[in-house]
Amino acid sequence: xxxxxxxxxxxxxxxxxxxxxxxxxxxxxxxxxxxxxxxxxxxxxxxxxxxxxxxxxxxxxxxxxxxxxxxxxxxxxxxxxxxxxxxxxxxxxxxxxxxxxxxxxxxxxxxxxxxxxxxxxxxxxxxxxxxxxxxxxxxxxxxxxxxxxxxxxxxxxxxxxxxxxxxxxxxxxxxxxxxxxxxxxxxxxxxxxxxxxxxxxxxxxxxxxxxxxxxxxxxxxxxxxxxxxxxxxxxxxxxxxxxxxxxxxxxxxxxxxxxxxxxxxxxxxxxxxxxxxxxxxxxxxxxxxxxxxxxxxxxxxxxxxxxxxxxxxxxxxxxxxxxxxx
Numbered sequence: 001x002x003x004x005x006x007x008x009x010x011x012x013x014x015x016x017x018x019x020x021x022x023x024x025x026x027x028x029x030x031x032x033x034x035x036x037x038x039x040x041x042x043x044x045x046x047x048x049x050x051x052x053x054x055x056x057x058x059x060x061x062x063x064x065x066x067x068x069x070x071x072x073x074x075x076x077x078x079x080x081x082x083x084x085x086x087x088x089x090x091x092x093x094x095x096x097x098x099x100x101x102x103x104x105x106x107x108x109x110x111x112x113x114x115x116x117x118x119x120x121x122x123x124x125x126x127x128x129x130x131x132x133x134x135x136x137x138x139x140x141x142x143x144x145x146x147x148x149x150x151x152x153x154x155x156x157x158x159x160x161x162x163x164x165x166x167x168x169x170x171x172x173x174x175x176x177x178x179x180x181x182x183x184x185x186x187x188x189x190x191x192x193x194x195x196x197x198x199x200x201x202x203x204x205x206x207x208x209x210x211x212x213x214x215x216x217x218x219x220x221x222x223x224x225x226x227x228x229x230x231x232x233x234x235x236x237x238x239x240x241x242x243x244x245x246x247x248x249x250x251x252x253x254x255x256x257x258x259x260x261x262x263x264x265x266x267x268x269x270x271x272x273x274x275x276x277x278x279x280x281x282x283x284x285x286x287x288x289x290x291x292x293x294x295x296x297x298x299x300x301x302x303x304x305x306x307x308x309x310x311x312x313x314x315x316x317x318x319x320x321x322x323x324x325x326x
Contacts, residue, residue: 005294007287008047008077009270011035011055013279025275032058033068038280040072044287047077049269052112052124054082062118069119077123077267078165078200078228079116081109084129084173094151095131095144095178102147109155113162125200125228127167132174148178149191156194165227167200170209172239181209182216189225198227202271203255204234204241207248214254221262229259230271231290241273243282245289250321256290257297296324 014035016028030038032055039048048069050056059065069076083093083105091097093105109126116124131148133139156164166188170180179185182199189197199220206213220226233247234240245252268290274282300320308316 004265005044005291006047006077006267007045007270007290008049008075008267009039009042009045009272009283009286010049010051010080011039013270013272013274013282014038017273017275017279019275026279036068036072036074039283040074042280042283042287044291045283047075047267047269049078049080049271050076050119051080051082052115053108054085056115062115066119076116076119076121077269078125079112079119079121079123080125080127080167081112083108083126083131089130092131092144093128095128095147102151106151106154110158113155113159117159117162122161123163123165123228125165125167127169127200127202128179129169129173129177131179132171132177134175144178145188149188152188152192152197153194156192156197160194160196162196163227164194164197165200166197167202167205167230168209169202169205169239182206182211182219186219186223186225189223198225200228200230201226202230202232203248203252204230204232204239204271207234207236207251208239210236212254213251214258217255217258217262217264226262226264226266228266228269229264230269231286232270232272241271243272243289244270244286245293249293253293253297253321256294257300260294260297261302299324 014030016024016026018024039045056062056065083089088101094102096102113124166179166185168179168181168185169177171177179188185199189199201213201216201220203213206216217226231244233242233244235247270283270286272282272286304320308320
């Protein structure tokens with residue numbers, strides 16, 4: 001593994017991983033301390049992605065959580081503010097029609113920022129899964145976007161030294177999520193106009209939006225706003241959160257190729273949800289697949305690839321890529 005590659009994972013692979021039909025595919029009696037210990041034993045995994053407040057509530061205070069992570073030699077790669085997992089957010093958080101709910105969302109986010117800083121981490125993420133709509137005429141789009149912009153502005157100004165990572169997803173929990181594509185998210189970033197607001201690209205969410213994740217990387221980089229990356233895979237129809245590279249083999253290589261080209265040196269977080277497979281083993285396979293695909297990406301000679309592209313030699317590119325495998 002490259003010393004510069006920083007892999008992390010959330011704790012969801014060690015939960016019950018239920019779905020609409022089966023509430024528990026795995027035991028749900030593993031406490032948070034044991035989950036941290038299990039993650040820490042995975043070779044080449046250096047960080048953990050935490051949810052606020054759920055992953056913090058197990059401990060008496062944030063300093064206790066920090067001590068447990070330090071004891072297990074784990075860094076905090078990200079703190080996600082959970083504005084989607086309680087009924088209060090069912091009609092939106094920052095975009096709710098209820099001013100009191102909007103304020104609760106802002107206040108929760110600020111507390112999450114404070115907790116993140118105590119852990120020595122200065123990045124928080126938000127994936128606003130409840131901020132959207134389900135039916136035609138249900139939403140006042142202009143009013144909702146204006147509320148979203150103002151909320152992000154207030155949060156960004158609360159701690160200018162903390163980076164706000166906006167993670168987009170096109171659907172789930174709502175049929176339409178406002179922050180649904182790379183283009184909409186960059187528009188939001190540009191409207192907010194705060195230097196500490198950028199984009200988190202989850203490769204699977206990019207697939208769901210029928211994007212090419214490699215192109216999304218470049219779009220974010222053109223604005224100098226690519227803050228964080230998450231790896232997984234799916235069949236584009238749903239957020240399956242499968243093992244890295246098992247479906248989109250070449251697209252994942254291209255994604256990693258362009259991350260290398262722009263000299264991305266941030267975390268690679270595995271956002272996975274193994275319903276039936278052993279969670280720790282899935283994490284191990286994600287690391288192994290990522291390393292293999294990264295090695296293939298680095299074998300692509302940029303000069304030769306550029307020459308073939310400039311000459312519109314698509315068949316030559318196909319041959320160049322195939323030769324990576326022989």
